[in-house]
Amino acid sequence: xxxxxxxxxxxxxxxxxxxxxxxxxxxxxxxxxxxxxxxxxxxxxxxxxxxxxxxxxxxxxxxxxxxxxxxxxxxxxxxxxxxxxxxxxxxxxxxxxxxxxxxxxxxxxxxxxxxxxxxxxxxxxxxxxxxxxxxxxxxxxxxxxxxxxxxxxxxxxxxxxxxxxxxxxxxxxxxxxxxxxxxxxxxxxxxxxxxxxxxxxxxxxxxxxxxxxxxxxxxxxxxxxxxxxxxxxxxxxxxxxxxxxxxxxxxxxxxxxxxxxxxxxxxx
Amino acid sequence: xxxxxxxxxxxxxxxxxxxxxxxxxxxxxxxxxxxxxxxxxxxxxxxxxxxxxxxxxxxxxxxxxxxxxxxxxxxxxxxxxxxxxxxxxxxxxxxxxxxxxxxxxxxxxxxxxxxxxxxxxxxxxxxxxxxxxxxxxxxxxxxxxxxxxxxxxxxxxxxxxxxxxxxxxxxxxxxxxxxxxxxxxxxxxxxxxxxxxxxxxxxxxxxxxxxxxxxxxxxxxxxxxxxxxxxxxxxxxxxxxxxxxxxxxxxxxxxxxxxxxxxxxx
Numbered sequence: 001x002x003x004x005x006x007x008x009x010x011x012x013x014x015x016x017x018x019x020x021x022x023x024x025x026x027x028x029x030x031x032x033x034x035x036x037x038x039x040x041x042x043x044x045x046x047x048x049x050x051x052x053x054x055x056x057x058x059x060x061x062x063x064x065x066x067x068x069x070x071x072x073x074x075x076x077x078x079x080x081x082x083x084x085x086x087x088x089x090x091x092x093x094x095x096x097x098x099x100x101x102x103x104x105x106x107x108x109x110x111x112x113x114x115x116x117x118x119x120x121x122x123x124x125x126x127x128x129x130x131x132x133x134x135x136x137x138x139x140x141x142x143x144x145x146x147x148x149x150x151x152x153x154x155x156x157x158x159x160x161x162x163x164x165x166x167x168x169x170x171x172x173x174x175x176x177x178x179x180x181x182x183x184x185x186x187x188x189x190x191x192x193x194x195x196x197x198x199x200x201x202x203x204x205x206x207x208x209x210x211x212x213x214x215x216x217x218x219x220x221x222x223x224x225x226x227x228x229x230x231x232x233x234x235x236x237x238x239x240x241x242x243x244x245x246x247x248x249x250x251x252x253x254x255x256x257x258x259x260x261x262x263x264x265x266x267x268x
Numbered sequence: 269x270x271x272x273x274x275x276x277x278x279x280x281x282x283x284x285x286x287x288x289x290x291x292x293x294x295x296x297x298x299x300x301x302x303x304x305x306x307x308x309x310x311x312x313x314x315x316x317x318x319x320x321x322x323x324x325x326x327x328x329x330x331x332x333x334x335x336x337x338x339x340x341x342x343x344x345x346x347x348x349x350x351x352x353x354x355x356x357x358x359x360x361x362x363x364x365x366x367x368x369x370x371x372x373x374x375x376x377x378x379x380x381x382x383x384x385x386x387x388x389x390x391x392x393x394x395x396x397x398x399x400x401x402x403x404x405x406x407x408x409x410x411x412x413x414x415x416x417x418x419x420x421x422x423x424x425x426x427x428x429x430x431x432x433x434x435x436x437x438x439x440x441x442x443x444x445x446x447x448x449x450x451x452x453x454x455x456x457x458x459x460x461x462x463x464x465x466x467x468x469x470x471x472x473x474x475x476x477x478x479x480x481x482x483x484x485x486x487x488x489x490x491x492x493x494x495x496x497x498x499x500x501x502x503x504x505x506x507x508x509x510x511x512x513x514x515x516x517x518x519x520x521x522x523x524x525x526x527x528x529x530x531x532x533x534x
Binding site: 013014062065066067068069071087090091093095097101102103104105106107111114115116118119120121124147163167 | 271274275277278279281282285286289290357358359361362363364365366367368369373523526527528529531
């Protein structure tokens with residue numbers, strides 16, 4: 001059975017200018033974040049969401065987590081519909097986002113995880129063991145008892161991943177999970193992702209990192225302007241360059257990195 | 269039930285650890301309350317023993333009035349701060365994706381916010397009695413009944429502030445209202461009977477007026493519960509109407525925020 005199913009999902013953000021708008025220049029209007037998006041993902045798949053800024057990747061993840069509700073269409077997670085059965089959906093989903101600051105600053109990493117584990121109904125007798133496991137997996141074992149207000153952005157991000165993992169979700173949502181991580185932690189994290197997929201966790205990964213997509217992904221969705229531009233498998237052994245050229249050929253964006261490499265080559 | 273207790277324990281622990289680790293804030297609040305108490309003590313001495321509102325000395329009248337009123341304002345403020353901080357740090361969105369239902373989470377958080385301020389209220393009253401010799405003639409049963417009903421009303425006010433915060437990002441408006449108009453009308457510093465008739469009628473429509481009145485009757489005059497039927501009835505009526513209404517309002521506002529993508533707006 002497909003674990004995540006999007007059926008003609010539409011999401012519009014409406015901006016109403018302030019009451020006394022003549023004082024400033026605030027613009028009203030609508031942003032069509034997702035336009036009739038449909039896709040599905042089976043158990044144990046790592047589905048990569050690629051696309052430029054504003055393409056709808058984060059919106060799609062937020063819709064699955066029930067942080068947002070769709071304006072039209074339906075989102076189903078492990079058979080439950082996010083609007084009518086939000087509670088059941090939230091029991092199945094873990095989410096980690098790139099801009100992690102969402103912790104209680106005067107609690108330690110362990111205390112934060114204990115708090116969220118209680119709200120996620122992780123059984124008390126398993127809690128400490130699971131917390132130790134995820135702290136180890138994310139390289140935070142030594143900082144377990146440090147107040148998170150003293151954390152760097154990379155450590156915040158690792159703690160965000162730890163929080164998403166501690167409930168052992170059937171569906172794991174990761175939004176640019178390695179953006180602030182060092183190379184060693186990133187490599188370890190990719191191994192963890194593949195292990196989770198082998199244990200039948202469905203993983204949706206929004207990223208701008210082609211190397212990450214190639215390293216962990218089974219399939220990719222390419223989004224642009226809230227629409228699905230392309231959908232295909234990621235071949236075993238596919239190179240970063242292949243994926244990069246596929247991306248830029250379809251999005252019609254200028255590959256600045258390739259341009260710079262080309263220019264550097266000419267200069268030398 | 270076990271799950272609920274476990275979640276409440278987690279929330280209480282989070283708030284207690286946060287409060288204790290804010291050492292300066294903790295000490296400043298306690299010091300502020302002591303200074304306030306001293307000011308009321310000297311004010312009542314300056315006015316003299318001839319002024320006995322409701323048949324009790326003025327200092328205990330002030331002690332209970334300001335204690336109960338401060339409890340309402342600080343509890344609402346504390347709960348609102350929890351919601352605002354959650355929006356500012358991004359915790360709000362993440363909390364809304366846990367397995368705990370949003371309404372359940374908010375009610376548990378409000379219990380925690382009010383438990384802390386209940387502790388402050390007891391400390392404030394105890395300091396008034398121990399340091400300034402305020403005479404107390406308590407009826408424990410009446411006191412507990414008034415306290416429980418006052419807690420329910422305080423929770424409703426906290427939830428209303430949270431609803432205004434989530435919907436309009438201006439929850440502080442309710443705290444402002446509590447600390448301006450309501451302060452003046454609720455009989456905190458002087459009896460409501462001293463007000464002109466239209467204002468006295470308006471004062472009766474404010475639940476805090478009845479909470480202050482009921483606590484004075486139970487704590488200072490030792491009134492038994494059957495002698496307090498009008499006050500307790502008013503408190504029960506307010507609780508029964510306000511609490512479900514506030515819960516419904518918050519549930520609707522959270523759903524709207526999810527629809528509009530404004531959960532973390534502040």
